[in-house]
Amino acid sequence: MAEATVGSMLDSAKEFETVLVDFLRDLRDRVKNDNTRLLTYYVARHKRHIEAIARMFPPEKLEEIRRIPLKAINSRFISERCFQGTYLASDASARELLDTAIELIDVLLCFYEWLAGQPAQKGADELIDSLINVEEKGLRDLKNLVEKHAF
């Protein structure tokens, strides 16, 4: 089995983001409810998070961080498995999409928290903490929309 590194785990997270955006694109193109469609555009901005955080680091520093070995592989975090059973019908409401997005982003956040808890990740703290912060904010924003009955 290939050695787990911060980089390989970030690639898994990136794959998760790609699957999330594919899920949203499919929903965007078939959903009938306008507000739900508007929310697909909003949630799709998640795809930028990893790249935006990565850009905060000089390329050589980022490469160094990516090569940091981890003591374990998180085998539960496989995009296919995370999205298993996640489907929204074409008449899905904005609330249904918000609830689904909250669940999915929570899975990603748990993964980052697991990554942050790896004893061998010294040096990657800043990167992982930034990812946690951006996802926590995203989650807070989505929950605010639910609480305020914005849709």
Add this chain to the structure above:
Amino acid sequence: MLRKEGHEVDICNDTENALECLDKKSPDLVILDVMFPENATGGFDFARKIAQFHKGIPILMLTAVNSHFQLDFSAQDIDQDWMPVTDFMEKPVDFDLMVKTVKQLIDNNSLHTSA
């Protein structure tokens, strides 16, 4: 305002009409609203159509969507896949700034096209 600045302006109130207009003319710029009366994401959807069938026409997106839903859409959300627009302006629009932006986008595009 734009006419006063010497621009020729066509106004279309629905996407069907706008598509026909784009097929007939090749405008230097499209100014789009996000929310259409018949579709809350009409502007985003239409921008993707323009990018697909009329590549190279700059799009200035005007939006009041954030005051309706607090979704913070901005120029940061511009991307070729989801929001292939050239610039974003929040409503209510500062007309002087809009005129300046329109000129800038047209100039940049003609520089880019002639290069």
